[in-house]
Amino acid sequence: MKRRIIVIDEDKCNGCGACAAACHEGAIEMVNGKAKLTREDYCDGLGDCLPACPVDAIRFEEREAPAYNEEAVRQAKMQKHGAKLPCGCPGTQSKAIRRDVPAPISKPAAVSSQLQQWPCQIKLVPVNAPYFDGANLLIAADCTAYAYGSFHNDFIRNHITLIGCPKLDEGDYAEKLTEIIRNNDIKSVKVVRMEVPCCGGIENAVKRALQASGKFIPWQVVTISTDGKILD
DSSP states (O other): OEEEEEEEOTTTOOOOOHHHHHOTTOOEEEETTEEEEOOGGGOOSOOTTTTTOTTOOEEEEEEEOOOOOHHHHHHHHHHHTTOOOOSSOGGGSOOOOOOOOOOOSSOOOOOOOOOOSSOOBTTTSOTTOGGGTTOEEEEEETTHHHHSTTHIIIIITTSEEEEEOTTTSSSOSHHHHHHHHHHSOOOEEEEEEESSGGGHHHHHHHHHHHHHHTOOOOEEEEEEOTTSOBOO
């Protein structure tokens, strides 16, 4: 099939590796000191690697290439992080998480909220809210804030936050997110999701919204394990 895909100019490439780090799909690898698109079927054509390159060695071209294989990317990520979640809903895999927490000697200091706007549910936020102007957008699955202890300071700080659960909410987020991104000056998008398969819905909605918006905005995905560790 003919589609938009990246091409890397090896003569310009300085081997810094920034593009490989920015490609959360794993399509780019460093080979003999140069960046190479090693898996065309891993390249989604969104170009998150473009703004990461300091020497403008990456561009788009329209050519024959394998279709983007989302399932292969997901499987590669799971293999990389050693994920061994069963098929279907992992919510049925009940487990207790043991943590060694020392008894507090005194009352701990209160942690300040970093939330910068209200409401924060994807389905409730107005598309043209003034706080979207110049925003770094955080789009997070509901459970991430409960699983990851420093969520406010590490993710919400300096971001406009939208949350949702693709497993429980009715409908699709992509259409509304498209309007938010298309109609506002969004500077960047960060997606924080859980490792469970159903959470891929929020990542996919953001990806489709970015494609439909027609904009090239730096974006990344961070995956949180069920025991509260960052996997990506």
